[in-house]
Amino acid sequence: MDLTNASAAVTGGASGLGRATAEAFIARGVPTVIIDLPTSDGETVAKELGDLATFAPADVRDSDAVDAALAEAEKKAPLRAVVHCAGRGGKLRLVEKDGTPGSLDLYQEVVDINLVGSFNVLRLAAARMVKNEEVGGERGVVIMTASVAAFEGQIGQVPYASAKAGIVGLTLVGARDLARKLVRVVTIAPGTFETPILNNISDKVRESLASQVPHPSRLGVPAEYAKLALSIVDNAMINGETIRIDGAIRMGPV
Numbered sequence: 001m002d003l004t005n006a007s008a009a010v011t012g013g014a015s016g017l018g019r020a021t022a023e024a025f026i027a028r029g030v031p032t033v034i035i036d037l038p039t040s041d042g043e044t045v046a047k048e049l050g051d052l053a054t055f056a057p058a059d060v061r062d063s064d065a066v067d068a069a070l071a072e073a074e075k076k077a078p079l080r081a082v083v084h085c086a087g088r089g090g091k092l093r094l095v096e097k098d099g100t101p102g103s104l105d106l107y108q109e110v111v112d113i114n115l116v117g118s119f120n121v122l123r124l125a126a127a128r129m130v131k132n133e134e135v136g137g138e139r140g141v142v143i144m145t146a147s148v149a150a151f152e153g154q155i156g157q158v159p160y161a162s163a164k165a166g167i168v169g170l171t172l173v174g175a176r177d178l179a180r181k182l183v184r185v186v187t188i189a190p191g192t193f194e195t196p197i198l199n200n201i202s203d204k205v206r207e208s209l210a211s212q213v214p215h216p217s218r219l220g221v222p223a224e225y226a227k228l229a230l231s232i233v234d235n236a237m238i239n240g241e242t243i244r245i246d247g248a249i250r251m252g253p254v
Contacts, residue, residue, distance in 0.1 A: 003025075008080070011036070021085065021222075026052045032052060035069045060120060091156045121142075122142050141183065150189060184236070188232070192220065
């Protein structure tokens with residue numbers, strides 16, 4: 001996708017994978033809207049990234065707020081690239097250690113944010129992209145974020161793994177749905193990365209996670225995710241696929 005005279009939007013853009021991706025777009029000279037929660041550091045991050053960055057607060061489940069954020073991108077130039085990084089974890093067992101059933105409320109919340117939020121961003125972004133003028137046989141590309149948990153969910157990841165597997169399932173169907181409209185849909189499935197979701201773990205646990213990665217034996221860094229995202233944007237033949245970026249890790253049950 002040629003991003004000359006185009007704009008981009010990144011959800012979860014105030015930190016982690018999203019911020020790195022926003023930085024990568026801006027380094028290319030692409031006006032980029034950072035979409036994140038009103039309580040995030042999005043405003044500060046946008047100021048740090050310069051004149052090409054704009055912050056638009058939105059919960060990805062809120063259709064009106066997301067649509068307004070995407071409209072902000074279109075004020076700069078046609079919206080041709082959206083990278084959806086926003087999401088959350090949530091530890092839950094089917095039967096908790098005290099014998100009680102796992103929380104249905106927590107399950108629904110995690111799935112709602114991660115899966116329903118992804119569908120919401122995809123549908124709203126695609127509806128704008130299909131109106132774009134064709135450039136090099138394309139009108140736009142939407143990149144979603146799954147996880148290796150979609151394939152090897154660990155104990156306690158029931159809602160997270162369910163949601164991320166749903167994103168994988170959405171990817172090919174979404175790409176086929178939008179193919180005639182010249183909009184691509186691709187998903188990235190990261191392994192263990194240095195993101196805010198790991199902020200509360202000990203150094204010992206962090207080292208253990210890193211040691212499980214065959215090569216390179218370390219946690220991934222957000223810039224590596226961003227580099228892959230831009231490679232997907234650049235390559236028109238990548239469509240309908242979920243791409244793992246994980247150092248060949250295959251997660252065990254715990």
